[in-house]
Amino acid sequence: MEDYYQQVLSAGERLISLIALALNLEENFFHDVGAFNPPNGFLRLLHYPGELSSSNEEVYGASAHSDYGMITLLATDGVGGLQVCKEKFKKPHVWEDVQHISGAFIVNIGDMMERWTNCLFRSTLHRVMPRGQERYSVAFFLDPNPDCVVECLKSCCSESTPPRFPPIRSGEYLNERFKLTYGAGN
Secondary structure (H helix, E strand, O other): OHHHHHHHHHHHHHHHHHHHHHOOOOOOHHHHOOOOOOOEEEEEEEEEOOOOOOOOOOOOOEEEEOOOOOEEEEEEOOOOOEEEEOOOOOOOOOOEEOOOOOOOOEEEEOHHHHHHOOOOOOOOEEEEOOOOOOEEEEEEEEEOOOOOEEOOOHHHOOOOOOOOOOOEEHHHHHHHHHHHHHOOOO
16 A cells, blocks of 8 residues: 555656646646645545435435645546536526546546636536446545645736636635535534
């Protein structure tokens, strides 16, 4: 598992370098601003049961959400059910099935990357719908170091497109999101 973690962390860092280049930044921009000093990545092993109780309500394996960090790399077992909504601010939501490609990761843009890019790169609204068989996946969430300040990139704002979000430390942002999701308890 530790070997897998190191390999997926390396892949994530390479992908973040490509994102920097796509934003007209230096390849090492995210390293230079402290996002990976040290990196904040974690793995989550996911299991969705094949059969869920029947009712008149729509049943989800995982309800609609976006990931909080920079990017998520998802390896799946090929069982369908993952859906994305490309226009998350448009109602009603239109959901599309994500097709499995053997040996490939599914990559989700996270909320912090959306903040950094001033919504140029939108975080991926997604959900998992049951398909009548068990589904397994491994999610690798790559988040900036908790002390890294996430603020609108100069290449993503202008007079006509001012920053939409105030600067915030990654750790503070994640804590706010976790409190909203899981309650203010401990």
